[in-house]
Amino acid sequence: MFVQNIRNICVVGAGQMGHQIGMLCALGGYETVIVDVNEDALKKADTLLQSIMEKWVTKGKISEDAKDAAFSRLQFKTDLEDAATNADLVIEAVVEKLDVKRELFAKLDKITPSHAILVSNSSTIVNSLIADVTNRADKVCNMHFFYPPLVMDCVEVVMSDKTSDETAQTTMNVCKQIGRTGVLLRKEISGFIANRILGALQREAVHLYESGIADYKDIDVICRKALNHPIGPFELMDLSGIDVGYFVMQQRYAETGDPQDKPAACIEEKVKAGHLGRKTGKGFYDYAKEGVKN
Structure with a gap:
């Protein structure tokens, strides 16, 4: 899969990381869905992003048209299956607990297309501890953004010994598309660099x-x-x-x-x-x- 095949991105989790990651993806031209079981969290995320983008317009960092275009590509949903069923790339940004992530990836493996790449935004948990609950370990990696994602440039892309080069390169290309510097780590270590x-x-x-x-x-x-x-x-x-x-x-x-x-x-x-x-x-x-x- 090459970057031109990534059209739809699903971000799971509307918290302090997820909502900004979703905005980055929408700004990068991807059809993006932010999904969270908590509807209030989604409303808060929308409000926060509207406020941030308005400030960007005021400061001249982005045009009004570009802001409106990005929001036209961004959706907020509470139903995981509805949000992820057409995803080419899913970015998990939920609580930093291994059991929660494993449960989520098992669900994602069943509801996403077979070609979809599943990545974790975990700041410490290596993807091999999660990938074994899926039938696509070659399409799983870490994509670790830094807080706040709309400000911080770096993204650590981390491979396990099962992650394919194609998955890693596609993820690196997505980093470039959303205006972030991806750094590829070919060997896992808890906490990354x-x-x-x-x-x-x-x-x-x-x-x-x-x-x-x-x-x-x-x-x-x-x-x-x-x-x-x-x-x-x-x-x-x-x-x-x-x-x-x-x-x-x-x-x-x-x-x-x-x-x-x-x-x-x-x-x-x-x-x-x-x-x-x-x-x-x-x-x-x-x-x-x-x-x-x-």
Whole structure:
């Protein structure tokens, strides 16, 4: 399958990643469906995307006609079978839990055309842990976008030893079509590249904080001022969603059994308290004064 054969894309999950990935696909010229079982999530996604695209028009990043054309290619549905039955490519962007992804891929394998490529936007789970529930392991890979997808340029495309070169190349071509830099990883490793490097930084930052060496705010300042990072590790956890990182750590720990991969106490406390970062108004920082960011 070549990129010209990819016409219809289905994005499963309308959360903070899925809705923006869907918009990228529509902007890239693909007929796109964003599907989510939660109708309120779809309405929120539509509202957010309308707002973002209006700002792009105002800033001159896109014309009004181009915006309208993209939205004409974008649909929102609650029925998975209806959304995916004609898909040439499905991008999974659901919660970072292996059992949920496996259940979804098993369903997708039954309802999508035999030629369809099934990819996971997982930030850590390798596709070989999912592909075995399908009858098309050669057409499964990772397509890891970074948050927020409408801003961040890079996409990690990860092959397993079952992923075909044709699948990988087609996925890389889709990255190019939607204006993103795809980087192909031919060997799987949990967490891929960016998140392994980022995870090492985050683990050390959390260790320093929990050991009482420095306050989390000071650690963020040092990373921004001394290392020239655009955002500190605790600010980044708040931006991405502390629960997202928590689920990633749980999955990594389940795979490795390494105590270093286990979620830190301060992160577990935040998740249990429902303080998940910007999306809930409070994480390590309090966002009540400036409002909840999406």
